[in-house]
Amino acid sequence: MKVKKKNVESDVKTLNSLCLSKNCPIQFVLGILGSKWSVLILQELLKSDRRTHELLEALPGISSKTLTLRLRQLEKHGLLARQVFPEVPPHVEYSLTDKGLEVQPVIMALQQLGEKWLGEKNSSCSMDR
Numbered sequence: 001m002k003v004k005k006k007n008v009e010s011d012v013k014t015l016n017s018l019c020l021s022k023n024c025p026i027q028f029v030l031g032i033l034g035s036k037w038s039v040l041i042l043q044e045l046l047k048s049d050r051r052t053h054e055l056l057e058a059l060p061g062i063s064s065k066t067l068t069l070r071l072r073q074l075e076k077h078g079l080l081a082r083q084v085f086p087e088v089p090p091h092v093e094y095s096l097t098d099k100g101l102e103v104q105p106v107i108m109a110l111q112q113l114g115e116k117w118l119g120e121k122n123s124s125c126s127m128d129r
Contacts, residue, residue, distance in 0.1 A: 032077050033103070037062050037070050039110070042096070042103050045080060049095040079103065 033039055037059065044050055044058045055067055071094060074080045079100035085091035096103075 032073070032079070033106075035070060035073065037066060038074060039103075039107060041067070041070055041074065042079065042100060043107050045094060045096045045100065046104055046107065049093050051091065051093050055094070074100070 033042075040059055040062075041055060044055055050058070052064070052067065052071075055071075056062065056064060059067070071080065071082070075082055075094075077099075078097055080094050081097050083093050083095070085093070
């Protein structure tokens, strides 16, 4: 009796087609977190609640337009809350929701992997600040 070899190429195609479906949890999360700056914004909010100008200062290179778009997207998906204080000028503060806090182990894992690959500990973007 001849045993057929597992067709790895076929398995990869099947996995890819599943991950391109609407029900793929990896694709779903990457759709939310995969936009440039999203993870870094969440990293900053894990440290403390922030105002828009504080996020702009903490994330050199991000434009105010991009920051606003990312904040709206993360708010839409329930990862952060926007609180407006009735002051002149308006004071808006962003904080993580319980759902947003669930991202912390993922960000910590990314940091640990990056430190391992870079051969560095206590990087400038450490979550321990």
